[in-house]
Amino acid sequence: MIKKLCVIGAGTMGAGIAQVAIEKGIETTLRDVDDQFVQRGLKTIGTFIGKKLEKGKLNQAEHDAILGRLKGSTDALEAAAGAEMVIEAVFENMALKQKIFAELDGICPKETVLASNTSTLSISRIASVTRNPERVVGTHFFSPVPVMRLVEVIKGDKTAPSVVEAALEFCKEIGKTAILAKDVPGFIVNRFLCLLYNEAADQIYKGYATAQDIDNGLKLGSNHPMGPVEIMDMAGVDVCNNALKALYEMTGEERYKPSPLFEQMIKENRLGRKTGRGFYEYK
Numbered sequence: 001m002i003k004k005l006c007v008i009g010a011g012t013m014g015a016g017i018a019q020v021a022i023e024k025g026i027e028t029t030l031r032d033v034d035d036q037f038v039q040r041g042l043k044t045i046g047t048f049i050g051k052k053l054e055k056g057k058l059n060q061a062e063h064d065a066i067l068g069r070l071k072g073s074t075d076a077l078e079a080a081a082g083a084e085m086v087i088e089a090v091f092e093n094m095a096l097k098q099k100i101f102a103e104l105d106g107i108c109p110k111e112t113v114l115a116s117n118t119s120t121l122s123i124s125r126i127a128s129v130t131r132n133p134e135r136v137v138g139t140h141f142f143s144p145v146p147v148m149r150l151v152e153v154i155k156g157d158k159t160a161p162s163v164v165e166a167a168l169e170f171c172k173e174i175g176k177t178a179i180l181a182k183d184v185p186g187f188i189v190n191r192f193l194c195l196l197y198n199e200a201a202d203q204i205y206k207g208y209a210t211a212q213d214i215d216n217g218l219k220l221g222s223n224h225p226m227g228p229v230e231i232m233d234m235a236g237v238d239v240c241n242n243a244l245k246a247l248y249e250m251t252g253e254e255r256y257k258p259s260p261l262f263e264q265m266i267k268e269n270r271l272g273r274k275t276g277r278g279f280y281e282y283k
């Protein structure tokens with residue numbers, strides 16, 4: 001059982017991971033490089049937990065106890081002190097992640113599990129800069145973390161079986177379902193999702209189908225809760241393009257080569273909900 005967790009990176013994913021951990025009784029320190037980012041992460045979590053209080057899903061004592069388990073810090077040493085597990089959720093950049101893992105490897109006792117929330121990068125490569133690569137593992141959460149039930153647990157080439165076990169146990173502890181994934185580009189789920197996004201964009205680009213028909217097709221004909229086009233607008237057309245580009249570069253497989261429609265839409269600032277226009281228009 002993990003009793004104390006440290007999360008590095010207080011952005012979308014880091015804040016989400018910290019939230020589910022404190023809700024499940026785990027003392028958590030959220031670390032970022034600048035106090036304004038730490039405060040932003042703490043505020044996001046406070047707002048979500050506050051809403052549960054307003055809706056009567058938590059009483060005041062439960063609300064206070066949950067938030068009482070959360071701390072913020074800009075200091076890596078202070079944040080990682082006493083943590084049995086550290087989860088890194090900083091920008092998707094190999095050099096940055098390797099720098100953080102080298103630092104964590106130096107300051108954390110050997111028993112501390114070091115996990116990365118990377119969505120595309122190789123766990124083995126991240127671990128290669130550490131002196132103890134056997135304690136490095138991937139824990140790939142999905143966004144929004146409090147809602148999505150899955151975590152992909154990724155074993156690097158040197159990850160110890162006991163560390164994989166510890167990661168699987170941790171997922172259970174925080175109420176998530178884990179699946180074991182190989183350390184291949186895109187792991188399991190993103191390899192599928194990227195294909196769906198690319199196929200949808202390709203059909204629209206070639207004039208074979210409209211966004212609406214594709215979404216209706218997959219929702220009504222295949223029971224998808226959301227259509228792939230709606231999801232792309234929510235996640236960001238640029239974000240989906242980057243994910244596809246990364247998978248294409250890493251695998252060399254043509255099926256991941258982004259449809260030309262992505263670049264066209266990016267040039268027109270049609271990035272999805274965040275710019276008011278993507279595949280659909282938003283008021």
Ligand SMILES: NC(=O)c1ccc[n+]([C@@H]2O[C@H](COP(=O)([O-])OP(=O)(O)OC[C@H]3O[C@@H](n4cnc5c(N)ncnc54)[C@H](O)[C@@H]3O)[C@@H](O)[C@H]2O)c1
Nearest residue numbers: 009010011012013014032033037089090091092118119143
């Ligand atoms: N957003 C998603 O849908 C999603 C889903 C699954 C996995 N991921 C992965 O999770 C990771 C984080 O993504 P995100 O969307 O939360 O990013 P984000 O941009 O919202 O947050 C990243 C945070 O890391 C901080 N940071 C940068 N360098 C740091 C350092 N040296 N030390 C501490 N903090 C540092 C930044 O200040 C920022 O607050 C990435 O690897 C991403 O690929 C993202």
